Amino acid sequence: MAGNQETISIEDLLNKNLSGVELDEATRILYGKKLEELNLSEEAHKLAERADFELAGYIFEAKPEQTRAARKVRIGAIQNKIVAPTTESVVTQRDALHSRIGVLIEAAVLSGVNIVCMQETWHMPFAFCTRERLPWTEFAESAENGPTTLFCKQLAKKFGIVIISPILERDENEVIWNTAVVISHTGEVIGKTRKNHIPRVGDFNESTYYMESTLGHRVFETAFGKIAINICYGRHHPQNWMMFALNGADIIFNPSATVGGLSEPIWPIEARNAAIANHVYTVAINRVGTESFPYEFTSGDGKPAHKEFGHFYGSSYVAAPDGSRSPGLSRIRDGVLVAEVDLNACRQVKDSWGFRMTQRLDLYAKELQEFIKPDYKQNILKEL
Amino acid sequence: MAGNQETISIEDLLNKNLSGVELDEATRILYGKKLEELNLSEEAHKLAERADFELAGYIFEAKPEQTRAARKVRIGAIQNKIVAPTTESVVTQRDALHSRIGVLIEAAVLSGVNIVCMQETWHMPFAFCTRERLPWTEFAESAENGPTTLFCKQLAKKFGIVIISPILERDENEVIWNTAVVISHTGEVIGKTRKNHIPRVGDFNESTYYMESTLGHRVFETAFGKIAINICYGRHHPQNWMMFALNGADIIFNPSATVGGLSEPIWPIEARNAAIANHVYTVAINRVGTESFPYEFTSGDGKPAHKEFGHFYGSSYVAAPDGSRSPGLSRIRDGVLVAEVDLNACRQVKDSWGFRMTQRLDLYAKELQEFIKPDYKQNILKEL
Numbered sequence: 142m143a144g145n146q147e148t149i150s151i152e153d154l155l156n157k158n159l160s161g162v163e164l165d166e167a168t169r170i171l172y173g174k175k176l177e178e179l180n181l182s183e184e185a186h187k188l189a190e191r192a193d194f195e196l197a198g199y200i201f202e203a204k205p206e207q208t209r210a211a212r213k214v215r216i217g218a219i220q221n222k223i224v225a226p227t228t229e230s231v232v233t234q235r236d237a238l239h240s241r242i243g244v245l246i247e248a249a250v251l252s253g254v255n256i257v258c259m260q261e262t263w264h265m266p267f268a269f270c271t272r273e274r275l276p277w278t279e280f281a282e283s284a285e286n287g288p289t290t291l292f293c294k295q296l297a298k299k300f301g302i303v304i305i306s307p308i309l310e311r312d313e314n315e316v317i318w319n320t321a322v323v324i325s326h327t328g329e330v331i332g333k334t335r336k337n338h339i340p341r342v343g344d345f346n347e348s349t350y351y352m353e354s355t356l357g358h359r360v361f362e363t364a365f366g367k368i369a370i371n372i373c374y375g376r377h378h379p380q381n382w383m384m385f386a387l388n389g390a391d392i393i394f395n396p397s398a399t400v401g402g403l404s405e406p407i408w409p410i411e412a413r414n415a416a417i418a419n420h421v422y423t424v425a426i427n428r429v430g431t432e433s434f435p436y437e438f439t440s441g442d443g444k445p446a447h448k449e450f451g452h453f454y455g456s457s458y459v460a461a462p463d464g465s466r467s468p469g470l471s472r473i474r475d476g477v478l479v480a481e482v483d484l485n486a487c488r489q490v491k492d493s494w495g496f497r498m499t500q501r502l503d504l505y506a507k508e509l510q511e512f513i514k515p516d517y518k519q520n521i522l523k524e525l
Numbered sequence: 526m527a528g529n530q531e532t533i534s535i536e537d538l539l540n541k542n543l544s545g546v547e548l549d550e551a552t553r554i555l556y557g558k559k560l561e562e563l564n565l566s567e568e569a570h571k572l573a574e575r576a577d578f579e580l581a582g583y584i585f586e587a588k589p590e591q592t593r594a595a596r597k598v599r600i601g602a603i604q605n606k607i608v609a610p611t612t613e614s615v616v617t618q619r620d621a622l623h624s625r626i627g628v629l630i631e632a633a634v635l636s637g638v639n640i641v642c643m644q645e646t647w648h649m650p651f652a653f654c655t656r657e658r659l660p661w662t663e664f665a666e667s668a669e670n671g672p673t674t675l676f677c678k679q680l681a682k683k684f685g686i687v688i689i690s691p692i693l694e695r696d697e698n699e700v701i702w703n704t705a706v707v708i709s710h711t712g713e714v715i716g717k718t719r720k721n722h723i724p725r726v727g728d729f730n731e732s733t734y735y736m737e738s739t740l741g742h743r744v745f746e747t748a749f750g751k752i753a754i755n756i757c758y759g760r761h762h763p764q765n766w767m768m769f770a771l772n773g774a775d776i777i778f779n780p781s782a783t784v785g786g787l788s789e790p791i792w793p794i795e796a797r798n799a800a801i802a803n804h805v806y807t808v809a810i811n812r813v814g815t816e817s818f819p820y821e822f823t824s825g826d827g828k829p830a831h832k833e834f835g836h837f838y839g840s841s842y843v844a845a846p847d848g849s850r851s852p853g854l855s856r857i858r859d860g861v862l863v864a865e866v867d868l869n870a871c872r873q874v875k876d877s878w879g880f881r882m883t884q885r886l887d888l889y890a891k892e893l894q895e896f897i898k899p900d901y902k903q904n905i906l907k908e909l
Binding site: 384 | 535721748764768908
């Protein structure tokens with residue numbers, strides 16, 4: 142069930158085999174509607190061809206309003222493989238990723254992107270499967286002035302874009318965290334947020350390296366809108382998405398690293414459900430490729446020790462508050478996904494469906510308060 | 526965007542146009558895996574043919590455990606059109622539905638079903654679009670001993686099955702509610718639960734007829750497992766699914782009535798996301814057909830007055846805790862969907878993914894308590 146490495150994407154399968162009304166109907170039922178493709182610059186397309194990555198862009202529209210101008214923003218989601226083998230030095234590996242991401246960000250900028258987000262801990266391999274400390278913890282760096290943040294600050298200022306940079310952080314007390322740094326279009330760090338939910342499943346031995354965030358559910362007010370970052374495993378927790386939305390986010394990014402098997406079929410569901418339930422845009426970004434490590438490790442699944450993590454299947458996508466979504470990027474290639482969104486759609490869908498009004502949060506606040514008490518009794522009716 | 530009436534189902538489109546490895550890959554990505562089909566009795570199939578409804582069955586498996594026997598249960602989801610025109614008398618309309626559902630339940634019983642659930646307010650047309658009182662409020666009946674409950678009690682006892690009967694209820698104080706009655710395999714009413722979230726959108730003028738439930742999130746312990754009922758609009762609210770799961774439900778039914786346009790593309794997402802997030806089985810059941818009413822009404826959408834509600838697109842399905850799901854029933858025909866599930870899968874996925882452990886409900890209880898205060902300030906960071 143780990144998936145066929147030859148499958149480019151589900152969209153590719155559909156487009157190859159269906160046509161006419163049948164393709165229209167499949168698109169409507171599976172994607173909400175057919176989105177108009179963005180007309181991206183020839184320069185951007187040439188760069189994508191030259192540097193061998195996918196470049197795709199779509200438009201999510203909103204209705205015109207009488208009292209608010211449209212608030213169009215272009216979002217860029219970047220997915221990529223690691224560049225240097227994991228046997229290379231930490232600095233070599235990181236520099237190679239900086240250099241690769243520099244090119245992908247350039248394509249995003251050539252495509253008019255205002256806010257760009259990379260995948261989880263993009264400056265390193267996802268080495269947490271190994272449970273080894275060195276050299277992997279050496280990738281951890283200061284969120285405020287580590288080399289990856291300095292790299293992003295420079296690009297953000299140069300291009301006037303907001304950059305969301307998910308990294309492995311080492312804080313001033315030498316504690317390691319899974320963090321996303323938000324850098325403003327002026328090149329300044331607005332702040333950071335940390336991963337709220339840490340997995341303990343299969344090769345995702347992250348609780349060996351860092352604890353759950355204590356920073357709550359911060360939202361960042363940028364020049365291009367209010368954004369939040371739900372890092373990876375937090376996408377499985379509807380409450381996490383909800384709190385970011387309640388704090389005012391219009392776009393919630395989900396930088397991730399997840400491999401085939403169980404998670405691939407649920408990948409298209411969770412971030413999209415969050416967009417629907419919270420009247421926000423969500424941006425689901427996953428790694429691509431297979432990462433191999435120097436020493437073997439086990440996965441707690443009864444299988445022999447091995448050196449490969451499994452296939453990170455990419456498939457990054459954007460979902461809109463009306464439940465429509467973009468096609469996914471490839472399962473096997475690096476890519477830049479550009480989405481032009483109008484943030485006015487969030488309030489428009491909110492006013493139409495009105496889930497915020499019908500949400501009864503007072504009820505759930507009360508019920509959850511009861512639930513977490515040690516003497517909570519489940520509300521169960523049995524036949525007399 | 527209301528959908529092509531000729532489209533039988535997305536599964537039909539895929540099966541007609543894809544084959545071999547490509548169909549396998551599409552099935553894996555879109556459905557989690559290919560489920561084995563249940564071998565249902567010839568008698569059941571003949572009945573379905575004779576009475577013109579779809580009958581389909583699938584097996585959701587769990588692993589064998591050392592200390593627990595398998596807990597296999599067959600669930601039946603019933604979707605149907607109204608039978609008599611809405612111009613007929615209330616009793617004629619209701620009797621025609623009783624009679625039709627009697628046949629569909631018989632097919633479910635011939636298929637070995639233990640728990641059956643009908644669609645929302647199955648004993649009547651979904652007349653809330655009209656905003657008229659009479660004759661529609663005359664469909665409201667006692668949950669304990671109204672004609673529909675008596676009809677179900679008799680079937681439940683005769684066949685030894687649990688029946689979930691979603692009805693329009695008139696309580697002892699003459700207050701109307703949107704209710705689901707749970708009837709044990711002995712024919713006794715175990716209890717009732719009511720709709721927690723009431724829509725106010727388009728033709729769904731239900732807040733004109735009934736208020737939100739005050740019964741909380743009851744779970745029913747039946748001979749075949751612990752079940753809960755999230756009625757219709759509650760599926761848009763992840764907290765509603767969650768509270769039923771926290772109270773111990775292994776299966777959450779979602780009897781619904783929803784029409785094309787906006788909701789069809791989000792229909793496959795929400796109940797499935799709930800199964801994933803809460804490690805439970807979910808059963809999403811929708812009406813079929815187009816209901817026409819005697820007097821015209823408007824839909825708050827700038828369109829002229831009309832007498833038709835729109836197309837209820839059926840597409841009922843079952844989703845499993847591992848994120849896999851059954852194909853949907855037809856968009857246009859009555860149907861009985863049978864799913865053999867092993868309830869042990871709920872704990873197995875819970876122990877594997879462990880979202881209950883990583884869920885941090887203490888954090889959300891605290892944050893929601895803060896949020897509902899009138900002076901709550903959103904947690905927003907701005908550039909200095």
